[in-house]
Amino acid sequence: MTTLYRATFLHTPENPFTHAEALRAEADGGLLVEGGVIRARGAFTDLSAAYPDAPVTDLRGGLLLPGFIDTHVHLPQVRVIGGLGLPLLDWLDQCALPEEARMADVAYARGVARDFTRGLLGAGTTTALVFGSHFAGAVDAFFEEAAKTGLRAVTGLVVSDRLLRGELHTTPERAYTEGKALIERWHGVGRALYAVTPRFSLSASEGILDACAALMREHPGVRFTSHINENTREIEVVRELFPGARDYLDTYERAGLIGRHSVLAHNVHPSDRELGVMAAARCTAAHCPCSNSALGSGFFPLRRHLDAGVHVALGSDVGGGTGFSLLKEGLQAHFMQNLLPGGVPLNPAHLLYLATKAGAEALDLPEVGAFEPGQQFDAVHLAPAPGTPLDAVFRNATSPERALAAAFATGTPGDVARVWIAGDAVHTRD
Numbered sequence: 001m002t003t004l005y006r007a008t009f010l011h012t013p014e015n016p017f018t019h020a021e022a023l024r025a026e027a028d029g030g031l032l033v034e035g036g037v038i039r040a041r042g043a044f045t046d047l048s049a050a051y052p053d054a055p056v057t058d059l060r061g062g063l064l065l066p067g068f069i070d071t072h073v074h075l076p077q078v079r080v081i082g083g084l085g086l087p088l089l090d091w092l093d094q095c096a097l098p099e100e101a102r103m104a105d106v107a108y109a110r111g112v113a114r115d116f117t118r119g120l121l122g123a124g125t126t127t128a129l130v131f132g133s134h135f136a137g138a139v140d141a142f143f144e145e146a147a148k149t150g151l152r153a154v155t156g157l158v159v160s161d162r163l164l165r166g167e168l169h170t171t172p173e174r175a176y177t178e179g180k181a182l183i184e185r186w187h188g189v190g191r192a193l194y195a196v197t198p199r200f201s202l203s204a205s206e207g208i209l210d211a212c213a214a215l216m217r218e219h220p221g222v223r224f225t226s227h228i229n230e231n232t233r234e235i236e237v238v239r240e241l242f243p244g245a246r247d248y249l250d251t252y253e254r255a256g257l258i259g260r261h262s263v264l265a266h267n268v269h270p271s272d273r274e275l276g277v278m279a280a281a282r283c284t285a286a287h288c289p290c291s292n293s294a295l296g297s298g299f300f301p302l303r304r305h306l307d308a309g310v311h312v313a314l315g316s317d318v319g320g321g322t323g324f325s326l327l328k329e330g331l332q333a334h335f336m337q338n339l340l341p342g343g344v345p346l347n348p349a350h351l352l353y354l355a356t357k358a359g360a361e362a363l364d365l366p367e368v369g370a371f372e373p374g375q376q377f378d379a380v381h382l383a384p385a386p387g388t389p390l391d392a393v394f395r396n397a398t399s400p401e402r403a404l405a406a407a408f409a410t411g412t413p414g415d416v417a418r419v420w421i422a423g424d425a426v427h428t429r430d
């Protein structure tokens with residue numbers, strides 16, 4: 001099936017942190033999509049002349065962006081968003097972990113997976129690196145829900161063997177066998193990819209990190225994700241637990257877990273050595289600004305990451321984060337860099353890149369992240385309801401870039417009118 005989409009569209013096929021003019025915009029643009037793949041892109045008048053028989057879907061009056069890519073979000077925490085006012089370790093104990101224990105019940109986990117997937121798609125997120133559950137049945141339930149809805153999900157069994165609560169602990173042997181079974185069942189099936197996921201070094205012994213490394217070695221192509229350097233108290237505990245490690249990163253590095261397919265969430269308090277190793281390994285820091293603010297974790301040192309050459313993408317970190325919208329994460333990143341002495345001034349091109357192409361790079365998914373011919377048509381149509389302030393800005397914007405800035409400043413999931421993955425409509429606002 002072929003469709004010619006007519007829209008004001010923007011995308012960042014290049015990295016605006018390293019390329020001038022990275023933001024590409026068409027005020028009256030056309031995207032020719034055939035079988036879910038973008039075949040041609042340009043001014044609408046040119047495309048309609050070249051493809052006069054293609055049926056036109058008219059999306060004028062809003063903005064069409066590549067689908068958002070969330071590189072850090074927790075499946076079992078959708079129902080506990082809003083536990084404000086606690087630092088990380090207290091928030092885990094009081095808010096997150098009691099809910100995560102409920103995921104042992106697969107029927108409960110199915111409901112959570114539905115809420116979660118709806119939250120992502122409704123915010124315009126089409127690809128997500130998802131911290132799964134400590135329970136294999138819940139991870140299965142989420143893979144099934146993602147397959148049903150079309151969401152591109154990269155996820156896995158979360159493993160820990162200490163310092164959480166008994167129900168959430170496993171053993172290195174079980175972590176390996178359950179992980180292996182899930183990889184064999186899901187990795188590379190449809191749009192699903194597996195991510196080996198020790199929760200964080202605080203809750204993961206060397207034995208369980210070694211089990212994770214065995215899964216990575218035996219299944220090339222699976223992704224790796226965990227947390228790092230989020231909170232000063234957490235870092236102290238990790239230092240005590242791993243007296244032989246040079247730093248937090250080293251707890252993963254010496255197990256063989258750091259490489260091109262590794263995504264480490266937060267990294268608010270890194271050392272220069274850690275940044276150097278992350279850059280050399282070409283792994284990614286998933287920056288989660290709303291979570292860092294809500295949990296009081298600190299200001300992400302974006303300048304130091306960029307100077308060291310570390311790739312950075314964006315994560316919502318639901319439920320430490322405050323919702324699924326990567327527009328809100330972009331705005332909060334902008335605020336925090338503004339407030340941080342020596343912070344990086346972030347313009348709309350940076351924000352769009354962080355919310356889209358940067359995530360595709362992080363996950364090594366060249367088929368998504370922008371509107372290049374040959375890429376999948378994963379897209380979000382922002383079309384605010386008539387009479388809203390964002391609608392007023394859109395109707396009076398002097399350029400697509402101005403409208404994009406306003407979308408980050410004041411856009412919400414309520415402004416997401418329609419979302420496509422591989423050309424299929426996966427969400428339509430009521």
Ligand SMILES: O=c1[nH]c(=O)c2nc[nH]c2[nH]1
Nearest residue numbers: 096199200227291317320
């Ligand atoms: O923001 C966070 N959310 C979590 O669930 C978590 N677990 C370990 N470290 C974490 N940080």
Ligand SMILES: [Zn+2]
Nearest residue numbers: 072227265317
């Ligand atoms: Zn997290």
